Amino acid sequence: MIDAKDRLIIEVLQGGLPLVPSPYARVAESLGMDEQALLCRLAELKARGVIRRIAAAPNHYKLGMTSNGMTVWDVDDSQIADLGAHIGGLPFVTHCYERPRALPDWPYNLFAMVHGKDRGEVEEKRAEIAGILGSACRGKDILYSTRILKKTGLRLKPKGQTPCSA
Template structure:
């Protein structure tokens, strides 16, 4: 990814404004956005891809309400993983079907030794603990310590927001 510091052109700005509250829940969301902006679906998709490549947009993803889906036990598991193995192991953990977020973060020593974060979801804490055991087995001896921080409420999730300048 290369980060282009150039401001958004007017068309990209309009696309971001049209999508910042989420994609329309229709079979062809990019076509619907294109129609409202007077663009083709291919133009919208190409411009979104270009903004992603420049680092303006990190990703386009679903942000589900896990509680509404019955996943009421949600825990951010944190792991102290050997630095030389974190890339490979992080990719394996991120590919698990019950992990929605998995990412590397620098440690904040001496208070915080964890460098791998993985959000685990389940219908109960016992289910999440079983999933945490699966993660632990994959990490094996590359993991020195771990913990889990359970969610107590839903936090507001928002994507890119433009200011009205």
């Protein structure tokens, strides 16, 4: 659980840090608190698992990574935790997660997003993942992106705002 101050900090930061020389000082000032107090609260929120990280979110299209594929894999359930952690740790995998299968139409339970300058590069990365999964993988596919639909994480609504008043 979070208190009202923690919630306010999250609401302010969810839109990103200001692009100024001392962004935490600016955020702290806007919240009426000391920068060190803000940093301590953020460290506590991270330690409790309320927030995972504060990080830059580059636009991969503007970086020249215009081919994007969600690789999907049917991985043996007894090995998915170890293999998923390994795949998620690869430098070219931006997100990796396990999802339940939707049989009989969707046998895939491991998802890993990869980006490349073209489909050839994405396919090379997909082949590397396939090599790591080896015989634990019973099937695979890839879903290529055609456009960006969303580039944000979870957003808290300001307290007291309902979906209809937004």
